[in-house]
Amino acid sequence: MDKLIITCAITGSLPRKKDNPATPISSQEQVQSWAECYLAGASILHFHVRDDTENPCLDKNKFQHVIEVVRKSIIINDTILQPSTGGRSGAGIQRGCFLDLQPEMASLTPSSVKLDAFSNGVYENPSDLVDYLAKKMLEYNVKPELEIFSEFQINDALRLRDKNYIKEPIHFQFVFGIKGPDALDASEKKLDQLIAKLPNGSTWTCAGVGRYQLEVNKWAIKHGGHVRTGFEDNIKYDKDTLANSNAQLVERIVRLSKESGRAIATPKEARQMLNLPY
Numbered sequence: 001m002d003k004l005i006i007t008c009a010i011t012g013s014l015p016r017k018k019d020n021p022a023t024p025i026s027s028q029e030q031v032q033s034w035a036e037c038y039l040a041g042a043s044i045l046h047f048h049v050r051d052d053t054e055n056p057c058l059d060k061n062k063f064q065h066v067i068e069v070v071r072k073s074i075i076i077n078d079t080i081l082q083p084s085t086g087g088r089s090g091a092g093i094q095r096g097c098f099l100d101l102q103p104e105m106a107s108l109t110p111s112s113v114k115l116d117a118f119s120n121g122v123y124e125n126p127s128d129l130v131d132y133l134a135k136k137m138l139e140y141n142v143k144p145e146l147e148i149f150s151e152f153q154i155n156d157a158l159r160l161r162d163k164n165y166i167k168e169p170i171h172f173q174f175v176f177g178i179k180g181p182d183a184l185d186a187s188e189k190k191l192d193q194l195i196a197k198l199p200n201g202s203t204w205t206c207a208g209v210g211r212y213q214l215e216v217n218k219w220a221i222k223h224g225g226h227v228r229t230g231f232e233d234n235i236k237y238d239k240d241t242l243a244n245s246n247a248q249l250v251e252r253i254v255r256l257s258k259e260s261g262r263a264i265a266t267p268k269e270a271r272q273m274l275n276l277p278y
């Protein structure tokens with residue numbers, strides 16, 4: 001089996017210091033948290049940024065600060081940067097405010113989807129905005145990670161490909177453990193069905209939200225995909241204990257993957273598997 005690529009989603013839009021004091025909020029905390037994850041074996045840094053009141057925001061300067069500090073570091077400059085264009089931080093084309101800084105990747109949700117955790121029960125991704133973000137990514141050589149919350153979104157991703165707004169091979173992420181009318185069934189059987197629908201040559205990662213994180217990570221290791229962990233999806237180490245850092249979650253994935261016979265990809269190997277640069 002291919003080596004395992006580990007993404008760490010260090011911050012996200014939801015967890016706060018009051019939920020887990022180790023949640024990295026400031027740019028400085030984010031870089032420090034990421035450095036620990038990188039040294040533990042993660043290759044891809046997925047991140048959102050927060051304002052001074054811990055609210056998610058679309059402050060380009062904050063994205064730029066993290067990107068520049070990582071790029072200038074002599075230790076973690078090989079990181080694959082993957083900022084989020086997610087909708088909890090704000091609306092409209094500002095969601096792509098950092099794309100001209102040319103991170104190697106960015107997340108892209110291909111369509112709107114009914115999920116309970118969003119206001120009015122819908123995660124809004126209007127098609128004109130999705131088209132705009134995809135085209136900007138193409139222009140700046142930023143490879144999208146297609147966020148799949150529901151099975152129909154695979155077809156929405158393929159429509160973007162058919163319009164030549166995204167290039168193959170496509171990298172998908174399946175998000176399990178969210179509730180809502182359109183949400184994926186959190187089951188291994190569903191994962192198999194999703195994998196079967198992907199075009200040849202695609203790569204995929206799984207994220208599991210909340211208590212599903214570890215179980216979903218294990219499925220991905222077993223089925224030949226890649227893993228996302230981190231506080232964005234889950235702030236606990238087990239049912240009764242908060243994780244003491246993002247790196248602690250990464251370290252567990254490294255251990256589980258090696259035990260099951262899959263070595264961990266370096267950033268260089270991850271770039272080869274993901275066909276980077278885009």
Ligand code: MG
Nearest residue numbers: 012084086232
């Ligand atoms: Mg995210």
